[in-house]
Amino acid sequence: MDPTEVPPPLALVDVTKSFGSVRALRGLSLELRAGEIHALVGENGAGKSTLVKTIAGVHRPDGGQLLVDGRPTGFAAPVDAQNAGIAVIYQEPTLFPDLSVAENIFVGRQPRTRWATIDRRRMRHETEGVFSRLGVRMDPDRPARGLSIADQQLVEIAKALTRQARVLVMDEPTAALSGVEAERLFTVARTLRDSGAALLFISHRFDEVFSLCDRITVVRDGAFVSCDPTSELDVDTVVRRMVGREVTSLYPKEEAEHGETVLEVEGLTRDGVFADVSFSVRAGEIVALAGLVGAGRSEVIRAVFGVDRYDAGSVRVQGRELAGGRPKAAMAAGIALVPEDRRQQGLVMESSIERNATATRRRPLSRLGLLRPSAERASAEEWGERLNLKFGRLDDSVSTLSGGNQQKVVLAKWLSTEPRVLFVDEPTRGIDVGTKAEVHRLLSGLAGRGLAIVMVSSELPEVLGMADRVLVMHEGRVTAELDRAEADEESVMYAATGQRPSEAV
């Protein structure tokens, strides 16, 4: 297979892409050959999704080249990529809730009659055809609204299949699928490969990667690491290349004394979102809530904190019942919540660093109802120093800070309330590697000083590296509670996808 003879349908050469100060891709190269399934592996945040969006024409690369059939090509919009024969299944489904399933699959390219009107019968028929290829039973006429994540993903897959693309990119297509559904998808993928399509498969499940793919490319921190035929690789090698450093240095977990139980959650239920969630956290303990995106993890901690209401269950802090639906009461009881989306929920982006860092303590910092700027500044300075915050001036707006330092401001804002229980939702999302380790060290140190920490994280290494205990959620329910010793990539993934490993039955 000499690439100089037949140019590959799609190749990337030295592609770079930055978002503000974050360099998502730094010189990434990739070659997708016809008749081959190519795996792309890397940690979360390694730049895989950015790469996918660059291939799809959503992002335009800052540097480097995109070659279609060997010719340099620039995609100005997703439609250009589609016209070049590229189909993409995104990690998060992008459906139209008000359109029917069949229309979602064929949107923009519905089969037409002689009079250019939509041929509904044929559309319905072809939808049923692709569903039976995938082994899915779904009414083509039902609206997409209300489909489960797995069903939505299946619709996305059907959409990509009917495009009959030469290049098919699948960004974690199996994350929400059951074993049977995933297996059917692989059968279809192999059929496509044998008919000459080039496939790019992104997954965190190594068994899938090794059984399905012909070559494996490893990326780390937005850069190319290696590309080898699967037959020359084993899981350990791939993991070592993915992480590229000793796991322990990135997750400096200190052993902490576990004290009394601080937080008890019992039978917490919010209809249609999560059901019967129970857990407890002791002082000095880090409990991770793991699971797939959309499993209801953030919703649980939001409900505990009182941002959302819940329909049944109870929350006790240090043995005392906490009323639901009142964040103020939760704060008074010593709970702090560092939210998932710091730009939208954690910070007032246009406001100054000191304003943001002291936003939770307006009352203690004011006199006669008026804020005292000197007290604000002193407090912000103190916390900036404690968290090693890098900033220009304290009255600069938070938006001037890097992602990692913004996160530190959010942490300062909540830690200064001296909480007993700290909820952190995706604490290191979109943060560069250096600051990540710093945030981890900070959390670990806080636990060492007796704080009870509940961490929601989608990054498995983070969960496994930081947590004393792992609670895994799947579709709104806790499916497993694993000790640090029992928790590994496999056991968490099984529980997160709602399956049971054979030995646990």
Add this chain to the structure above:
Amino acid sequence: MTNAPSTAPEPSTAGAPPRPSGRPARRQRQFRELGVLLAVVVLITATWLHNPGFLSSQGVRDLFLGATVLAVLAVGQALVLITKNVDLSVGSVMGLSAFGTGLLFVTFPGLPVPVAVLAGVVIGLVCGLLNGLLVTTVQVPALVVTLGTLYAYRGLNHWWADGGQVNAHDMPSAFLLLGRISVLGVPLPAAVAIAVVAAVGFYLARYRSGRELYAIGSNADAARLSGIPAARRVMVAFAVNGALAGLAGVLFAARYGTVDSTVGTGMELQVVAAAVVGGVAIAGGVGTVYGAALGAVLLTTITAALPIWRIDQFWHQAVVGALILAAIALDRLLALRTARKLRGGGARGA
């Protein structure tokens, strides 16, 4: 491989309704529009029983003609609302077109009627295009843009009219006849409105670009990823809406014969009300032009029926307001019910 193995476990279909129960969403939409139709029928029947004069041939004509302008406007507005935008300037556009058509007859007395009609539509089209351009290129919410053009177009009209008005004797009788003659017993303007409703309704349901308007309103990000030329589609929606507002202005001029620069003032809110009562969601992606037109008919019928029931005209706006709230409540209720049905139990689906 081509057949779904019936013995395989079906983990993925928990959310799908059983086949025999059919198409809940589509049925719900039909039910929604039938509900408005039913309300119209009940209202007309009750009023007729109360006072048979309500359905005299003149009464029927008045009903038709009264609903015509509002229905044409509501159809255009529905197009825009479906894409999750709104056009508040339609009243002003209609005013510009009505006065512009009248002024043409004054300036060029011998002007053929079709040319004048076309000119009115083109005036609206230009205004609509400008709205669409502003919304898609400047990326400002349509509510703000069209609030601006509402005043701008109205101001233009006042400046243009300079306090004057065009009277019926300035217009050729052939033009005024447009508002009087009937086609198969239906007044011509109403027939035009019916044709507009049918054409736009068919287009929305059966053409790719029509369905793409729903897609854009339903999930704008997904529309972009699907390669739908969203800006162009939204622009066309605004342009067509403008053209229909222009047509409404022409129909208004033909019916009343006397136009000044205040024609259409305040119409925009009535139009949005008609569309919402007819089941077109402000949040985009939902509704049909049939519903919007029926909503317009219902609102007009209420206006016509209140005097017959000897209900004070002061109550009119309160009744319309209550109707809007009832329609929104009904939509919410139906949406919740469908959501529950589609979810089919389990903890997922919010």
